[in-house]
Amino acid sequence: MPPPILQARGLGKQFRGFRAVHGVDLDIAADSVHALVGPNGAGKSTLFNLLTGFLRPSAGRITLAGADVTGLPPERVARLGVARSFQITTLFPQVSAREHVGLALQARTGLGWRFWRSEGRLDRFRDRALELLDDVGLADAAEVPAAALAYGRKRALELAVALALDPRVLLLDEPTAGMGAEDIDRTIALIRRVRPGRTVVLVEHNMSVVRNLADRVTVLQRGAVLVEGGYAEVRADPRVITAYLGETHADR
Amino acid sequence: GRGGPGGGGDEKVSGGKIVLAVLNDQSGVYADLSGRNSVEAVRMAVADFQAKYGDRAVTKNIEVVTADHQNKPDIANSKAQELYDRQQADVILDVPTSSAALAVANVAKAKKKLYFNIGAATTELTGKQCNKYTFHYAYDTYMLANGTGSAVTKEGGKNWYIVYPDYAFGQDMQKSFTAAITAAGGKVLAKDPTPFPNDNFSTFLLKAPAMNPRPDVLGTMQAGGDLVNLVKQYNEFKLRDKGIKLSVGLMFITDIHSLGPDAFAGTTFTDAWYWNFDDRNRQWADRFTAKTRTRPSFAHAANYSAAMQYLEAVQRAGTDAADAVVGRLEGYSYDDVFARNATVRAEDHRVVHDVYLAEVKPKSEVKTDWDYERILRTIPAAEAFRPVGTGGCAL
């Protein structure tokens, strides 16, 4: 197994005394797809927020490719190559889909600071942006402001924005929630396609997506790791069944 | 100026007419004290001048124009230029608020046109920033402080506690007061700057009776709303009962009216003019009241007087050419309803005249409306103002 690119040790987060995440050790292997599953409120999104700097951990360390990133602000983490999507859609309501992607592409360059330069310089992102939108099935919506997109398409745009950062590590919080099956398949295919050379961390409740994609699965419960292993292994674990999947749950 | 030769009038005056401009605050804090009614006062002066000289007048064509500077120096500045340039004003009158007053002084200097300041208190106008075309007419900080400070000290108020608002006016007043008190043999026990604006003076009012020795007089340099706040609280803390008298640096009759005389009763201050001082004043005040339905403040009377003296000077010069008029004004001595024993000092263009030490009457002694003051004594013109040569004016 390749060395872990993203690693957490003893990670914990408290909210006014409430332990949302505690004592989490996590090793995300480079170039793998790692799924985080668990009941609602298990702390998956909180863990994401910790890993991406949106929350400051109350305990523990996080390393990215061996470098300590604990407590860095989100924009620093992002620039180190960690991109994320949000569980609850957050976009720039009045900005067009293409410009969303353009902004993300631009973020990796220093261009954002050039207040004396012409915006014409941004045209160079245009082709790449359209390409990415096409990938997620938004080619026809390139000029539509995000506010006017239906829910499912907003999710797709989130994904395109995260991909635009060409990240080493891609953290996706329920990327298929609210999508129809067609879009789900497209998203699975897309994640497969962008996978080479990247690490993907995924929060999902849709077990078929997990089965399709994940090399490894970590099950969280009440803020701590319950089980970790391959899909089949986890799927069969009785603790996972009682805590998360439910007896009668059929693989769909 | 851009104004071409006027249409037809006699050639003695520029543009065929004399234009007096009143530039003052018609909507802000000085609107009651001076404001629009000062324009009325100036109109009265014009009418009186015309009645006095009739056909002998240098011109019959005299106009009064006005603008509201809203207490903003930038507007005062632009308006002053416009008044001189476009409205062909020959003289600008009033201009309260020291920053506006000084800004207009610079315009007058640049345009070489006359300017009588009435509403501002800063001694800078006749000090470092004096100029050939600017005259300071009614009052200033030195006069206010000197009169009250020395008079009250001489009458037994030896130990003073001074509170002053922490800005230029307050600081000037405080210095002048201290000088006057010390010269008269008194002592300033303590002086405290207060925030400006401020609405709670209890800190200082509580400190006063606790001081050792206890001060005889609380000298306040506050003005306007702050003064009212302070006096309300002075009465609440009953300092007068504790033997601490109140002496006010700057008070207008409009302030007394605000709080009612009882709040101020017994307070001494220096006034430049009082409408109920003698028959001459009363007569003029009645005429003014007939026109405006309010009693005149010193500023109204001073505007009248300044306009009148300007016109008289033009009459003497036979022209409204600025330099000639200035020549006729410098060193001129006169006596009118506002300015008694007056002289226009040539050295710094301070117009010196008699001023008055006044005391606020208790309500029981107030016989008619606005009859709030008792004049304790007249401070002669020669003593009232800053001595020549001490202000740093180089004309």
Next chain:
Amino acid sequence: MSGFLQQCFNGLVSGGFYALLALGLAVIFGMLGVVNFAHGAFFMLGAFGAYVALAEFGVPFWAALVAVPALLFLFGAVLERTLIRRLVPFDPLYNFLLTFGLTLVLQDLVKREYGVQSQPYPRPAELSGSLDLGLFDYPAYQVFVLAAAVLLCLAVWLILTRTRVGMVVRAATERPELTRALGVNVGRWVTPVFAFGVALAGLAGVLAAPMRAVNPLMGADLIIAVFAVVVIGGLGSVFGSVLAGFAIGLVQSLGNLYVPALSQTLIFIIMAGVLLWRPAGLFGREEART
């Protein structure tokens, strides 16, 4: 020692005004998301209302204490219905600007009618004496003001936290449409709350009339200090605003005494310090880094 205590007492009295004004501001903000720039103008209207009531209708202080806030309540209700409401769906900045414009209008209307000079207003006879507070004597009226401020703040705080009102109005402010869809008649709640905030400012004004200069500008000078108070306490935190109000009054009073040169900037220096330490104010809700 008693001198020091007396000074503290002073600070609390002026803090009482800060607290009352900050309270109204916080209620309106917390409930409607509107920062009411005109709050100072309503304070001024309260004081002027008391003056006019006495001078023109002979209404004494105690009656004015009830009647003037009641009138301002009506005025606030009309204002909310006709103006404020229209802008609630848009960015909150628009209502800030609207109330700013309103301030100019109200101030100048009063100015035109009554001039800029301060108007006289006597203390109520019942409270013209001094009270012996054990360690020192203190003007009875000021003691009354302090007590009234404390009681009012307490009562409002209880209403907001212990009753349904606070919750409904917060919801209505956050998502008016959805709240309606959940069966709450939003329109019925928002108006009285806004009006209540206005009445509170008016009440502070009436209380101020006997001890402060009553003139059209009395609110304008105060409101900026109250803004600073609210920022220190945490915008939208009713509890924080009230506490900060009293605390700032205290600090200013002592500042006047010990560091007079700084007295005017003190409140802003404190504000800067608080912001450095806690960007959302002392009791403001701290969000995740967003």
Next chain:
Amino acid sequence: MIRLFLRHTEPAGRRPLRYLLLAAGLLLALALPWLIYPPVAMDIASWALFAAALDLLLGYTGLLSFGHAAFWGTSAYAAGLIAIHSGLPFPVAVLGGALLAAALAVPIGYLCVRNSGIYFAMVTLAFAQMIYFVANQWRSLTGGENGLQGIPRELLGLDLSDPFVFYYAGLPIVLLGLWGLWRIVHSPFGHVLVAIRDNPARARAIGYPVERYKLLAFVLSAALSGLAGGLFAISHGFASLQEVNWTTSGKAVMMVVLGGIGSLWGSTLGAALVVQLEDYLSTAGFDGIGIVTGTVFVLVVLLFRQGLWGAGRQLGAAAGRARRRRPKPPAATEAAPVPTPTTREEAAWTPSPRG
């Protein structure tokens, strides 16, 4: 929204119109002192730059500064002091003032940009008030409420005492400032600002250090406001406390809103209108200036939130649409400076009033 409209999405066919408008604007700027009283023309020019600089924050960064008088005023004093004591040409003094304003904006901005929305407005207001008190008390430098008087206008020994002449000496500074603002808005940096305005968390997640961007915008805006303030002081020959008073900040905000938030040229229109109105009212003999300005302001906020520029643009767009008879894609219409649809569901969902 308006600004997005201005960008590449603009149909090529409208480019000439834009150049035409630009040329007309320039011509108007040049002709101004012939049309109105020259000192007033200079006032309009300075205020236009000030308002446009403020709009960089309000319209493009979503930050309403209610304390920009601090920068305008600081620069006014600084430029005045430089001119008085060094005798340098006035553009140098103005530049010095602008630099000082920018320097002052660094610590103030650092503290302020961590807040947003209405909070930001209140905090900036409070800081400006602090500057006001300092200016008031630091009398040896500022002259207190007497103001700093007698600022010379020096430029290579030319006689600039005639305001008509001075206008043309000062105009290049204003135009340069406006051009700078236009450049900033239409730069990659400007695009990032708009994104931050719309959703700071999102901007952070894609790697933009939001605070630092806001801070840079704040400092740039302060510098350009300083440029305007310095010029204003030189043109009047003095600087006074009025320059650092909160009413000055309010006046600038009024200009921006009147002209149209998020449109630099609109701000200049707003400035022209407010200055002219004030000038007119000072001789109109109506003693309730606040009633007039306040009412105008209330009406604009209520009825024309997009301001003059936005209204004009909408008219133009409507006319254009009628000509083309082609439905436009649905779009939010409100030029709200800081739409936060999570808490203000209306902002993003309000259907187009054009229907």
Next chain:
Amino acid sequence: MLTVEGLNAWYGEAQVLRDVDLAVAEGEIVTLVGRNGAGKTTLLRCVMGLHERCTGRIGLRGDTAFGTRPAHRRARLGVGYVPDDRGIYATLSVEENLLLPPVVGPDPWSLPRVYETFPVLRERRRFAGTQLSGGEQQMLALARVLRSGARLLLCDEPTEGLSPLLVEQIGEILREIKAAGVTVLLIEQNLHFATTVADRHHLLAEGRIVESLDNGAVRAREHELLAYLGI
């Protein structure tokens, strides 16, 4: 219970619903299925009175004027709404979120019952609503309408983001309230789940109801439908 006739809706100049007719009988659970953007959410918003630009007749229990009433009156007539974005208030605590809607039906869930069904909500009841996890917010949104005792629930993808275990639990709750006579109009992406709870299904495409099916038909034509919907 609910009748919709000739419903049309627009965003700007784009029409998103065209002549939709729909009837839901008392005590029935009916789903709306369709691709993203088909107009499902818009339909619910029209019924709830949240979308202004729509025309057509909406009636509730014979009240033909229902469609003209303001939103809060509609809710008071016993309609509960679970919006697609969950609609949780950040400025209210979890418990306040629950208590906000007034009781509008004869048989509301009590607070203890809600807490018993969703124990996390009790645990977290003093927290701000939006501090809950995504799934917990979804539970809260559903619990909120149950507590109001609404007789007609309009649920926009209530299982989105819920763990399989919870999805099951929601299914049980829906069956339970159905047994108590509550009517549900449900938007659901998950056809499998839909068939376990609902009686009938309406297929929405490009703003029209193109087909109405019962459970048997859905099962029989599952592959065809999946292809059609991409499910």
